Amino acid sequence: MSEDTFPTGRVELEIPARTEFVSLVRLVVASAAEIGPDMSVDRVEDLRVAVSEATTNAIEAHNESGSNERVGVQCSVSEDEVVVMIHDQGHGFDPGGIEALPSPDSPERLRYESGLGVFLMQALADESEIMSGPTGTDVRLVVYSSKRASTD
Amino acid sequence: MQLVVHTHLVDSWTVLIVAGELDVVGGPELRQHVMTATQAGASNLVFDLTGVDFIDSFGLGVLVGALKRARMLDGDLRLVIPERRVRRVLEMCDLDRVFVIADTVEIAIEAQPVAWSK
Secondary structure (H helix, E strand, C coil): CCCCCCCCCEEEEECCCHHHHHHHHHHHHHHHHHHHHCCCCHHHHHHHHHHHHHHHHHEEEEEEHHCCEEEEEEECCCCCCEEEEEECCCCCHHHHHHHCCCCCCCCCHHHHHCHHHHHHHHHHHEEEEEEEEEEEEEEEEECCCCCHHHHH | CCCCCEEEEEEEEEEEEEEEEEEECHHHHHHHHHHHHHCCCCCEEEEEEEEEEEEEEHHHHHHHHHHHHHCCCCEEEEEECHEEEEEEEHHHEEEEEEEEEEECCHHHHHHHCCCCCC
């Protein structure tokens, strides 16, 4: 490793499936992301929202399935990107089964008080992957540093 | 962090000044304040979200729910969001075409309503 290479840092959290802990996850992930070189304030904000969506979904999945297990969050910060993994042990869902939103001009649009979470997560992260099965869901979110974004 | 909501009247508008985070915790708290205001007869609402530094889909859902409730009562809901980062989350979901969004309470109240069909 050359001296000017930024070393990868990693932080792991295990939280009870309680909504009060979502803000803690946002705080830790955003603080970790800010350490990364070339990570703009706007991209940290994008990550904060995406992580909030994924963590809220994970907590709700545990509450719906009655699981007492903890929700796991891993965050890795490197020179190129911030990678966040959120793991739950809920019953899973079909990411392909989420309906597209109707046009904002349509009165139908106001039926959608929920269901925006996965859309926002995918729109805000540079990469997002949802792996869901009957024993749980893993969400992987990646936000690129401005250095990587400009060379890609 | 707890959501702080102060309610006051400007002409026929009930202004809710909101500070904190509109997420899975703060969202339901705001919804409760909306229920209280509308049960007391309010139908024209302004949410001053100047003090809101975070919103996610849960918060957006509460805003949409409150707009529907206001329209059901033949009123409206207008938003004050000077903070670009919070406004961007609404724009990404095309909600800037559903709500009047202004920089100040005065501008929000004077704005033309967004056209919509019942």
